[in-house]
Amino acid sequence: MTHWRSGTQPLFYPLNPKDPRNLAQKTKDLPSLPKVYQDFYREVTRFLPLQRVFIDPFFTLGYGIDASFYRLIPKVVVKVVNNEEMSAILKIAQTLHTPVTFRCAGTSLSGQALTDSVLLVVQGAWRHYEVHEDGKAISLEPGILGVEANRYLRSYRRKIGPDPASIDHCMIGGIAANNASGMCCGTADNSYKTVQDMQIIFDDGTLLDTANPASCRDFLQSKPDLIRQVELIRDELKADPELTALIKKKYKIKNTTGYSINAFVDFEDPLEIIKHVLIGSEGTLGFISRITYKTVIEHDHKASALIIYPDMDHACRAVMKLNRDLVSAAEMMDRVSLKTMEDEPGMPAYLKTLSETATALLVEVRAENRELLEQRIQDVKLQLESVPTVLPIDFTSVKSEYETYWKIRKGIFPAVGGIREQGTAVIIEDVAFPLERLAEATIDLRSILNKFGYHDAIIYGHALDGNWHFIFTQKFETEEEINQYSGLMKEVNELVVKKYNGSLKAEHGTGRNMAPFVELEWGSKAYQLMRRIKSAFDPHGLLNPGVIINDNKNVYLEDLKMMPQSHETIDRCTNCGFCQDICPSKNLTTTPRMRIILQREISYLKRTGKDLQRLMRLLKDYDYAGNATCATDGLCAKACPLSINTGDNSKYLRSRAITPTTNFLAQRLAKNMNGVTTFMRFGLGAVNAAHSVLGTRVMDKLASKAHRVTKNQIPLWNPWMPGRGSAPRARSGSAAGPLASEKAPSPGTEPLKVVYFPSCISRSMGPARQDKDQRPLHEVMLSILAKAGYEVIVPPNMSNLCCGMPWESKGFFQIADEKSDELEKVLLKASDYGKYPILCDTSPCLYRMRRAFKSGVKLYEPVEFTHDFLMERLKFRQVPETVAVHVTCSSVKMQISDKFKALAESCAEKVIMPDDVHCCGFAGDRGFSFPELNHSALAGLKPSLPKECTSGYSNSRTCEIGLSLHSGISYQSLMYLVDRASSALPL
Secondary structure, three states: OOOOEEOOOOOOOOOOOOOOOOHHHHHHHHHHOOHHHHHHHHHHOOOOOHHHEEOOHHHHHHHHOOOOOEOOOOOEEEEOOOHHHHHHHHHHHHHHOOOEEEEOOOOOOOOOOOOOOEEEEOOOOOOEEEEEHHHOEEEEOOOOEHHHHHHHHHHHOEEOOOOOOOOOOOEHHHHHHOOOOOOOOOOOOOHHHHEEEEEEEOOOOOEEEOOOHHHHHHHHHHOHHHHHHHHHHHHHHHOOHHHHHHHHHHOOOOOOOOOOOOHHHHOOOHHHHHHHHHOOOOOOOOEEEEEEEEOEEOOOEEEEEEEEEOOHHHHHHHHOOOOOOOOOEEEEEOHHHHHHHOOOOOOOHHHHHOOOOOEEEEEEEEEOOHHHHHHHHHHHHHHHOOOOOOOOOOOEOOHHHHHHHHHHHHHHHHHHHHHOOOOOEEEEEEEEOOHHHHHHHHHHHHHHHHHOOOOOOEEEEEHHHOEEEEEEEEOOOOHHHHHHHHHHHHHHHHHHHHHOOOEOOOOOOOOOOOHHHHHHHHHHHHHHHHHHHHHHHOOOOOEOOOOOOOOOOOHHHOOEOOOOOOOOOOOOOOOOOOOOOOOOOOOOOOOHHHHHHHHHHHHHHHHHOOOHHHHHHHHHHHHHHHHHOOOOOOHHHHHOOOOOOHHHHHHHHHHHOOOHHHHHHHHHHHHOHHHHHHHHHHHHHHHHHHHHHHOHHHHHHHHHHHHHHOOOOOOOOOOOOEEEOOOOOOEOOOOOOHHHOOOOOOOOOOOEEEEEEOOHHHHHEEEEOOOOOOOOHHHHHHHHHHHOOEEEEEOOOHHHOOOOHHHHHOOOHHHHHHHHHHHHHHHHHHOOOOOOOEEEOOHHHHHHHHHHOOOOOOEEOHHHHHHHHHHHHEEEOOEEEEEEEOOOHHHHHOOOHHHHHHHHHHHEEEEEOOOOOOOOOOOOOHHHHOHHHHHHHOOOHHHHOOOOEEEEEEOOHHHHHHHHHHHOOEEEEHHHHHHHHEEEOOO
C-alpha cells in the first residue's frame, strides 16, 4: 500500500482591490438576498474565508452554468475543500432548510449540476488519492480528473473501469455520481460494478466510511431509520419476482435512468446497498467524498479498424456477432456523422466517396502481447466475414493510424458544435436499445428525427452496448421551437420504452432532462420505490432537488439556456467545460468557460438594454476577474473540442479599451525600443544593487508596500528578479570569428550558418542573483552553436527590434504587426532571404514570429533547433542530477513538448516534468502586476518536485522567474543544461 498522497489544494490570496469578492462589495450584495440566504451566508462565513463564498452576480452566474442546455443561477456559491467543511455546511443547510447542489467539473449534460439555491463547488480541491495492492485498487477524492486517476495507475499497467469520452475533463465525483461509462467499460466495468468502498456525507452531515469497521458500526447505530427503510425496500423488492425480473433485464443494457435500484436486488447487506445506490444518484442522496475503485488491466497492445458497411442494417448485423471477450469497443457512426469529419485534416480520402446510407463501425481489440493481438484480429475478421462491407476489413496497430480513426469518433460532437447556427444549443441525447433489435430501432429513431425537422441530426455511439447518442442543434427562443423539442422527446421516449423496452438515459444521467419520464420507463411500482429511496436518504428534500425525482412534468422544458452571440472568438462555445482544468486562473478568479458565459451575458444586456445596473456591475467586475487575470496563453484552445482560444477574446477586449492617449504612448515606446530595453537594463541593475545592499527581507517589505500603495502600478519585486541583461554584438557569418564555430567546414562544403536573434526579453533580463549560471543567455547560445560547428549571423540594429508580442497581448494589434514586419525584413535580409535558418532564444517570441511572418522563412525555437540539427553534431553526457523541466505554453502549441523531454533526457540522468503544471501564469509582465495569478497557477509545482531536484529549465525568461519563485530552485533556459552536458565531437 502506498502512502496517502495529495494533489494540489487551492490557495487563496489577499483580495485584490478590484476583485468582486472584496468585503465592501459583499456588504452591498448581502441585503439583496432573501433572508434565508443571508442567514446561510453569515453562518458559513463564520468558519470559511470570504474568498470561497460568492454572492455577487459575477461569480454566481459564472459558476452557475454547466454543460447542459439549462440555466439556473445560484443565490450562493461555496468552494468546499474537505469533509469537515462539507459536513458543517450540510448541517447549516438542514437547520435553515436551504437546498444545496454539489458540483464537480460541471461537464454533465442532463441538468444535474444546476441550482437556484446553494451551489457547493468541489473543483480545485478534494485531490487526495491512495493506490492499493500494486494498483489493483485506488482511493480517489472527487476533485481528481478521470485522466489523472489513470495517470496514477499508469506504472501499474492498470486503469479505472469507467472510461467516459470526457475522461480528460470530468472528475471522479461526477463519474461516480452519474455512473458514467464510455466506449470500453460497458456494464461490466462501470462505477457500480467496480466500486469497492466509499466515504459518504449524508444530508445531516453524518460521515460513513465503508472501509472503516468503526465508522460502519457508528453509522448503523446513529441512522436506524435509514437502515430500516433500506431493509424494507430490499425485502419488498425481493418479494416481488416480476419487479426483480424487470430490474435484472433492464440492467443488462446501460441504464442511468432513475436510481440504481438493482442495488436492492444484488446485495443483502444494507451498507452494500447504500454504497451502490449512491452510484448514479447525482448528488440527491448524499455527497461521495471518496471512492475506492477496483481497477482493470490496461493492455499495452491495441489495434483498430474502421469498417465501412453499405447501411445501418449491415452494421448492426455485424455488431451482433461481436462481444467484449473479443473486442474492447465497437463504435458505430452513421453517414451524417462521417460527413461532419470528412474535411478535417488527415482524414481518409475514401470518406468523401461513400454513399448516403454507408455506416462505419470502429472496432478496437486489445491484448497483453503481440501474438494474442494478432489472434484476436483474425478472430474478429472470421466473425464478420459473412457480413458484406464496402471496403476490406483492415486493422492497424500503428498508433498514429488508429488515433486518426478515433479522432473521427471523438470529433463528431465538437464538429457539430463548430458548424451549428449561431445562437443554437447542441443537444446530445442518450438512449439504449436491446442489441438484437438495434437495427430496426435505429431506423425508427431516424424517422422520428426527420418527422420533427431534425434532418441533420447525427446518430452514433457505443454499438456493442446498443447505446446511441443522437445530436441535434436547437434554439429555445420561441414557443414553436420549444414545442418542436417537446414533441420529439415525447415520441422518442415512447419509442424507447414502449416499443423496445430500452433505456431513456444510458450513461449521461437522469438530471432534469429525463426526470419527468422516469416513471414512464420504470412503471409506477418501481418509481414509487425510487421516491421512497429519496425520502429515506433526504427526508427534507434538500439535496439537489428537482433532479431524478420531480413532480413537475414540464421541468425539461423550463429554465432553458439561450446562447446569445458575443464575439466571433467565442461564439461557437458549447459550455462543455473541457477548458477549465488547464487554465492558470482556475483557482484564482475565472475559467475560460466562465469568461465566455459572462461575456455572453454582457453582450445580451448591451444588445437588449435590459437591467443596466446589472450590466455595469458585470463590466466592472470583469475588468479584474475576467480580463486582468487572463494569461492569454491559449492553452484553452488545446483542450477545447472547437479550438476556441479565450485568450484571443481577452486581447480583443483589451484592444477595445485602448484610448488615443494609450495608443500614442504605445507607439512612442514601439519606435524607441532601444530606450525601452536600456531603461529595463538600468532598472534591473539598480534593483539588483539595492537588493545586495538591503537584503531580501527588507527589499521584500519595501517592494510589497510600494506594489500595494500604487495599486499594482509598481511591479512586485521578488528574490528571483533578473539582473541586468546584455546583447551580443552584431556579426555576420564571415566575421564571426572562432567563437562562432569551433569546427572548420569540410573541404568543398559550404559552412553551416544560422541567424541568431536574441529576444528583447533576453537582451534586457540577465540571470538572477541565485541562478546557478551567471552568463547571459546569448553567451550560452553562441557556445553551443560554436561547438556544433555553426557560424552565427547576429542581425544589425537589434536594439530596436521586437517580435510585437508585448503589444499583441495588450490589444495593440496594429503596433504588434508593425514591429513584426520590421523584424521580418531585417531577419529576411540577414538570412540571405531564407537561405539560412533563423533562431530565436525565447519560445513565446518565436511563436509570435511564426504566426506573424509572411515570407515563409525557416524559424526555430532553441530546443527544437538543438533537437533537430545539433544532437548529431554534439557529444552529450548525462549530468548526474535530477532536473525539472517546464514546457512553456508556446512550446506546447508548437507541439515540441516531446523534443523538450528527449533533449533534457540526453543531458540529465533524471528529468521531472510535472503532469499537473500547465501555464505558469506569469504571462509576460502580468506576473509582476498580478503576482497572485502566477502564484495560483504554480501552486502545485513545489509539491511535484522531489527533494533531490535542485535545478529547473524552461525557455522563456519571464516564465523562469515565476518558476524559480514558486519552486525555490533556479530555473534557466534549457540551453544552459545543453551547454553543460555537451561538447564538440572530435575532429
